[in-house]
Amino acid sequence: MDIVNPALDDYLLAHCTPADEILRDLVEETHERVPEFPTMQITHDEGEFLTMLVRLTGARTAVEVGVFTGYSSICIARGLPSDGRLIACDVSEEWTSIARRYWQRAGLTDRIDLRLAPALTTLGELPQEEFVDFAFIDADKAGYPAYYEALVPRLRPGGLIVLDNVLRSGRVVDPAAQDEADIAIRQINDTITADPRMQSVMLPLRDGVTLARKRE
Numbered sequence: 055m056d057i058v059n060p061a062l063d064d065y066l067l068a069h070c071t072p073a074d075e076i077l078r079d080l081v082e083e084t085h086e087r088v089p090e091f092p093t094m095q096i097t098h099d100e101g102e103f104l105t106m107l108v109r110l111t112g113a114r115t116a117v118e119v120g121v122f123t124g125y126s127s128i129c130i131a132r133g134l135p136s137d138g139r140l141i142a143c144d145v146s147e148e149w150t151s152i153a154r155r156y157w158q159r160a161g162l163t164d165r166i167d168l169r170l171a172p173a174l175t176t177l178g179e180l181p182q183e184e185f186v187d188f189a190f191i192d193a194d195k196a197g198y199p200a201y202y203e204a205l206v207p208r209l210r211p212g213g214l215i216v217l218d219n220v221l222r223s224g225r226v227v228d229p230a231a232q233d234e235a236d237i238a239i240r241q242i243n244d245t246i247t248a249d250p251r252m253q254s255v256m257l258p259l260r261d262g263v264t265l266a267r268k269r270e
């Protein structure tokens with residue numbers, strides 16, 4: 055199921071601030087080097103949305119779960135102040151080696167702290183304090199419930215968690231869709247809606263994006 059009408063896809067992409075040369079090159083290289091995973095990367099409108107959210111929330115400390123070749127990291131880090139920090143979690147040395155080159159080219163190396171380990175391990179080792187302003191979850195879908203539960207206690211009041219692919223191409227409303235990821239995504243969607251700690255909204259942006267803000 056297409057969440058966004060395909061007739062509108064190009065129009066939507068054409069009507070946000072355009073990607074710069076660095077992001078365009080990153081898309082091209084990712085498609086050349088990782089042809090089996092062309093849809094893993096967020097699209098540019100979603101990237102602009104992330105940059106805008108980071109700026110609007112005034113975030114200084116961010117966490118990303120799922121770096122891949124670094125597109126969303128660049129978009130998040132660009133929204134941070136120059137002394138801000140993005141803790142970027144992934145398990146792939148190969149894919150993040152591409153990310154590192156583009157972070158360097160974008161002048162963002164000082165802002166991004168890559169942690170190569172299972173994200174739940176990295177999150178569990180973070181201080182048990184409310185110090186995170188912004189988090190983006192875009193990794194293995196089965197892990198979303200655990201990533202969310204590890205992040206909420208570390209999120210400062212007023213802080214924002216953004217979750218990608220929360221509609222799973224419409225599989226969330228297909229009773230026949232019962233793989234591990236489908237079950238985990240339905241579970242986290244229901245958990246967030248019922249979570250008294252959070253205010254949330256789910257948006258039909260690309261494959262579905264949830265914004266969950268911690269109440270003061």
Ligand SMILES: C[S@@+](CC[C@H](N)C(=O)[O-])C[C@H]1O[C@@H](n2cnc3c(N)ncnc32)[C@H](O)[C@@H]1O
Pocket residue numbers: 094095096119120121122123124125126127143144145146149171172173174192193194197
């Ligand atoms: C959908 S891609 C992320 C795309 C990225 N946000 C972008 O804009 O290009 C998912 C990433 O999650 C990573 N991943 C999968 N399981 C993980 C885990 N247990 N811990 C950390 N990262 C994981 C994969 O290596 C992959 O790079």
